Amino acid sequence: MLVISVNAKCIEKWWDDTAPILLDKLKTKFQTLTSQDIEDALQETVMIALIRTRQNENYFKAPHSFSSWCEKVSVNRCLDLIRKSKRKSEAHLVQGFRYHNTLPINEAQNFEHDELVKEVVDSINKLPVTSRKVVKLYLDGWSIKEIGKLIGATPRQVYYLKNSGIKRISEAIK
Structure with missing residues (x-):
């Protein structure tokens, strides 16, 4: 052979x-x-x-x-x-940047954007401590494994905390 x-x-x-x-x-x-x-x-x-x-x-x-x-x-x-x-797109929204780099055309749109960012940040701050920490780290670009090592959780637990946190945030801003 x-x-x-x-x-x-x-x-x-x-x-x-x-x-x-x-x-x-x-x-x-x-x-x-x-x-x-x-x-x-x-x-x-x-x-x-x-x-x-x-x-x-x-x-x-x-x-x-x-x-x-x-x-x-x-x-x-x-x-x-x-x-x-x-992840960068999600982080930009939370940090107050223009989502997908679109600039508001007038004051009303600027006000709506600022209000949305404020609602998202408020919703994140209302999450339980562990979920809040996971969501913030994820939006800062940390991987699921890295977050798990930091907080002492399995990747499955981190994934659940991230998804439930994001679900709560999206329900709060509707």
Whole structure:
């Protein structure tokens, strides 16, 4: 049985032949991301692959395993970007920034925006202590695992506290 390991030349060939197909696939799947973000995610994935093949020539047993690995890692990187983007949007709303960078056209809209921010902040402050802490940390960009380690809870408990807190906030501002 002949084992062909993936090396830098194989990766370069893959980049020229297969990467454009994967790039188009990712752009179709993740339309909420910019083309530049998707290209960056793919390039980062290939850089990681190059580093791993330099550390261990047999890391990828065959070219097809390399291709599958690149696709999975690229998809996960794109999903991470979407999650980060979502958390930043939520944090901007709570911190008083213009949601999705839209500026109010007149004083009435500015007043409505300020009132909404005030309602959200008041709703957060009315949450039970643990839920309030989880929601604030989540909106500051902390991951579920990081919050769990900080407060001594499992990721499932943190996820529940975050979702119940957000649900209470949305019910309070309706």
